[in-house]
Amino acid sequence: MGWILPSLGAALFTALKDSTSKKSLQSLDIGVVGVGNRLLGVFWLLPLVLWEGAPVLHSGFWSALALGGGINFITTLLYLRALQIAPLSQVMPLLAFTPVFMLVTSPVMVGDRISGWGLLGVILITCGTYALDLSSWRKGWWSLLISPWQNMGSRYMLAIALLWSVSSNYDKLGTQASSPAFWCFSMNLAVGLALIPWVWWRAGLSNQAVTRSEHFSAHKQLWFRSLPALLLIGLLGSLAYVAQTYALQSGPAPYVVALKRCSILFSVVFGGLFFQETQWRTRFAGATVMLAGLAALTLGGS
Numbered sequence: 001m002g003w004i005l006p007s008l009g010a011a012l013f014t015a016l017k018d019s020t021s022k023k024s025l026q027s028l029d030i031g032v033v034g035v036g037n038r039l040l041g042v043f044w045l046l047p048l049v050l051w052e053g054a055p056v057l058h059s060g061f062w063s064a065l066a067l068g069g070g071i072n073f074i075t076t077l078l079y080l081r082a083l084q085i086a087p088l089s090q091v092m093p094l095l096a097f098t099p100v101f102m103l104v105t106s107p108v109m110v111g112d113r114i115s116g117w118g119l120l121g122v123i124l125i126t127c128g129t130y131a132l133d134l135s136s137w138r139k140g141w142w143s144l145l146i147s148p149w150q151n152m153g154s155r156y157m158l159a160i161a162l163l164w165s166v167s168s169n170y171d172k173l174g175t176q177a178s179s180p181a182f183w184c185f186s187m188n189l190a191v192g193l194a195l196i197p198w199v200w201w202r203a204g205l206s207n208q209a210v211t212r213s214e215h216f217s218a219h220k221q222l223w224f225r226s227l228p229a230l231l232l233i234g235l236l237g238s239l240a241y242v243a244q245t246y247a248l249q250s251g252p253a254p255y256v257v258a259l260k261r262c263s264i265l266f267s268v269v270f271g272g273l274f275f276q277e278t279q280w281r282t283r284f285a286g287a288t289v290m291l292a293g294l295a296a297l298t299l300g301g302s
Contacts, residue, residue: 086153
């Protein structure tokens with residue numbers, strides 16, 4: 001049961017990071033925010049890694065880092081794009097599908113056993129997803145069926161949920177082969193470094209009339225003004241990641257990730273409070289049903 005508090009901490013830090021990221025994306029490119037999240041996260045994690053010391057790396061660490069890092073590179077960009085184009089209260093609840101997908105991936109990849117509570121959790125999460133858009137209920141069954149797929153932000157989040165159902169297992173394998181802090185440090189460093197060439201490439205596409213150097217020079221002042229927000233994003237992301245990986249050391253991966261998805265409710269509320277999203281109250285009802293599904297999964301792992 002020692003994994004419950006770290007999982008809840010990861011949920012709160014994640015919701016705060018997402019809100020800060022969405023605000024920053026109003027003026028910054030997704031690649032810049034992604035680099036800030038990952039590489040500035042390394043800045044915050046370095047003292048913890050130095051204090052703990054480098055662990056002995058066991059078999060499987062490098063393969064987990066390579067495969068998990070590749071997935072996290074893709075999901076970082078998709079995640080930030082979804083935050084940029086869609087309301088928090090609409091897209092964040094769809095991440096509840098990660099533990100649903102993990103009911104399949106975790107037994108195969110890391111041998112976690114799933115109890116009968118998993119089926120109840122899947123049913124509640126699915127029902128909650130369709131309750132997110134109550135207006136679709138009045139338009140007929142077909143509109144209800146396709147409502148989660150009707151905008152690009154929702155489709156991005158469902159793709160991320162599927163990809164995270166795989167990468168979360170690599171997080172568990174990588175943590176077991178090293179340590180939570182070192183794994184977080186290594187993952188953030190790998191993804192952050194991989195994002196730099198992507199940002200450079202994007203700079204060349206954004207305005208063909210100027211060189212990349214001119215592009216970066218023109219945006220330098222904006223980036224420096226945004227540095228405090230990027231540092232905060234990196235700190236919150238690091239805290240969330242460390243809390244999750246500590247939880248993964250003792251808790252079954254599907255249940256740790258399920259409880260971390262309490263960030264859904266935080267994000268729905270933050271969407272209404274900070275971004276004046278008009279439908280956040282009705283979406284809160286659907287998110288609550290989804291959280292009940294996550295609770296069912298968590299009870300199965302207690």
